[in-house]
Amino acid sequence: MELMKYSKPFALAAVLALVVGCGGSTQEGVSEDVVADEVLVTDEDARRAEAEAARREAAARAEQMQAEAGAMPEIFTIYFDFDKSNIRSEFYDVLNAHAAYLMANPNARVVLEGHTDERGTREYNMALGERRGQSVQRYLSLQGVASSQMEVVSYGEERPAVRGTTREAHAQNRRVEFNYR
Amino acid sequence: MKKQWGLSLVLLVGLFLSQWAQANLTIRITQGNDQATPIAVVPFARDGVGVLPEDVAQIISQNLERTGLFAPIPREDLISLPSSARDVVYRDWRLLRVNYLIVGQISRSGNELEIRYEVFDVVRQERLMAERVTGRTEALRDRAHFISDRIYEKLTGQRGIFSTQIAYVTAEALSGRAEYRFRLHVADADGQRSRTILTSHEPILSPDWSPDGRRLAYVSFEQGRPAIFIQEIETGERFQLTNFRGLNGSPAWSPDGQRIAMTLSRDGQPEIYIYELEQRRLTRVTNHFAIDTEPSWSPDGRYLVFTSSRSGGPQIYRVNLSNGDIDRLSFEGNYNARARFSPDGDEIFMVHRDAGGGLFSIAGLNIETGRMRILTTSPLDESPTVAPNGAMVMYALMQGEQGVLGVVSTDGRIRYELPAAQGDVREPAWSPFLD
Numbered sequence: 109m110e111l112m113k114y115s116k117p118f119a120l121a122a123v124l125a126l127v128v129g130c131g132g133s134t135q136e137g138v139s140e141d142v143v144a145d146e147v148l149v150t151d152e153d154a155r156r157a158e159a160e161a162a163r164r165e166a167a168a169r170a171e172q173m174q175a176e177a178g179a180m181p182e183i184f185t186i187y188f189d190f191d192k193s194n195i196r197s198e199f200y201d202v203l204n205a206h207a208a209y210l211m212a213n214p215n216a217r218v219v220l221e222g223h224t225d226e227r228g229t230r231e232y233n234m235a236l237g238e239r240r241g242q243s244v245q246r247y248l249s250l251q252g253v254a255s256s257q258m259e260v261v262s263y264g265e266e267r268p269a270v271r272g273t274t275r276e277a278h279a280q281n282r283r284v285e286f287n288y289r
Numbered sequence: 290m291k292k293q294w295g296l297s298l299v300l301l302v303g304l305f306l307s308q309w310a311q312a313n314l315t316i317r318i319t320q321g322n323d324q325a326t327p328i329a330v331v332p333f334a335r336d337g338v339g340v341l342p343e344d345v346a347q348i349i350s351q352n353l354e355r356t357g358l359f360a361p362i363p364r365e366d367l368i369s370l371p372s373s374a375r376d377v378v379y380r381d382w383r384l385l386r387v388n389y390l391i392v393g394q395i396s397r398s399g400n401e402l403e404i405r406y407e408v409f410d411v412v413r414q415e416r417l418m419a420e421r422v423t424g425r426t427e428a429l430r431d432r433a434h435f436i437s438d439r440i441y442e443k444l445t446g447q448r449g450i451f452s453t454q455i456a457y458v459t460a461e462a463l464s465g466r467a468e469y470r471f472r473l474h475v476a477d478a479d480g481q482r483s484r485t486i487l488t489s490h491e492p493i494l495s496p497d498w499s500p501d502g503r504r505l506a507y508v509s510f511e512q513g514r515p516a517i518f519i520q521e522i523e524t525g526e527r528f529q530l531t532n533f534r535g536l537n538g539s540p541a542w543s544p545d546g547q548r549i550a551m552t553l554s555r556d557g558q559p560e561i562y563i564y565e566l567e568q569r570r571l572t573r574v575t576n577h578f579a580i581d582t583e584p585s586w587s588p589d590g591r592y593l594v595f596t597s598s599r600s601g602g603p604q605i606y607r608v609n610l611s612n613g614d615i616d617r618l619s620f621e622g623n624y625n626a627r628a629r630f631s632p633d634g635d636e637i638f639m640v641h642r643d644a645g646g647g648l649f650s651i652a653g654l655n656i657e658t659g660r661m662r663i664l665t666t667s668p669l670d671e672s673p674t675v676a677p678n679g680a681m682v683m684y685a686l687m688q689g690e691q692g693v694l695g696v697v698s699t700d701g702r703i704r705y706e707l708p709a710a711q712g713d714v715r716e717p718a719w720s721p722f723l724d
Contacts, residue, residue: 227669228624229596229627230627231582231583232603232626234494234538234552235559238554239580261513263492263510264494266460266492266494266510273669
């Protein structure tokens, strides 16, 4: 569990380092073409310098991410498919941001509010909304968020985000909202 | 002095009426029955009682019309206005092709009003009923419903539901996003004389009557999470029954009034539990990782039907409470939920969506034969509740973007709606017979 705790930010930092590294080697190729007689002399130095720069950039990025983890995430709602409670892949970034925030702020408490669209019966939707909240709770808990920081409350279809019976309205109402207390 | 009294009484009545007028549900019949039996309800004669706050004959006429079994002829078609047997000429009523004739008169009897009424079989030319009831002026509407019950039972052999009540929830959007006012109401079965028994900014749902008709169990979010409450209707006295982690929902009173079935997710997933009020004992009934919710008691108290997603989507299951055996009842359609028993226990009424994934309708399912009948056809029908005589089912539907209540006879022959002037109306619960 302890290992899991920081795996996400570190994995991201590693990916970033890799991207920066690639950029460096391409530049090196370009400079080789332009100034041929300096290549042998500067190649090793340049490689070392590039690697150093990449390391510094990655470290700065990681530091920034840690600072960001202390800041409130910007997106507070994720959406679900009809009669489903599994998390759609496009929302993992949002959940990771909340996980980082909650871990960086152990005193923060969040209510995960599960909601459904208006179709189907009210009490069944109450159960479905809870399932959605629990999906988010389970994911955050796997990232290392303490269970004491989270509570799931389902509102079913009782508090729609938007009124209306259109497909779009329904899609916007099938959601989990992060409600920090 | 007397005049002043009269005036202040009128003012007082006017005040109450205007209050009621705002909250009351008005009736709109959307589907009639051309096979209904024609009847004539003659305006009741008034003998020294002056102007009365209610038109008793009109109430009786509308009550009988809403059953779908009777078609009262319009008042302007009446060719005479008898008020008792001695004025009745059967030939006149045969010409109008009515099968039954109802007449009456209202007179003063001490501090009370006395209503005499008579019912005639025009075809057989005989008097079926001659009765009298008394009551104070304020109780005139109650008496009109009582008389309607008497006549209905005499003509059909089935107990009337005109003196029963309904509970329902309204939600009004307030200014600002996702701000609502939720209210729990109790009204006459015809939507009149509505009164608010609870107001909250948080959702209220799933009202259920105690079998004695004196209390309601319901779910309220007033503490920021769902909890089941029980409220005495007459006094407003209430207490919180449950406060478990997770869902606290779908309260359903057992027929003997001793137990309440409910949905709790305290063990992680929604399961059906039974709480014994006297012994304060909680027993878990279901145990499945799927959603189990919306319990409803069979009239004999031996079974619960409930909604479960154990087969994938929601379907209706039945649990035998003596041995825990569970069997699936619904097979047609990909969404069947929130079943309620008919009073004889033969049929359940539920929310049904066909396999094509179209409308959410109210359907009746015969438990023995498995035969299903679809009763309604608007897109988002829900929350069926069965009248205590089994003749009608009330439900919630969407009319454009407004929630209204609808009523359909269990044989589908007549349908009417009870919209409110403003806000969404939902979650109807039909009371048991009230004495």
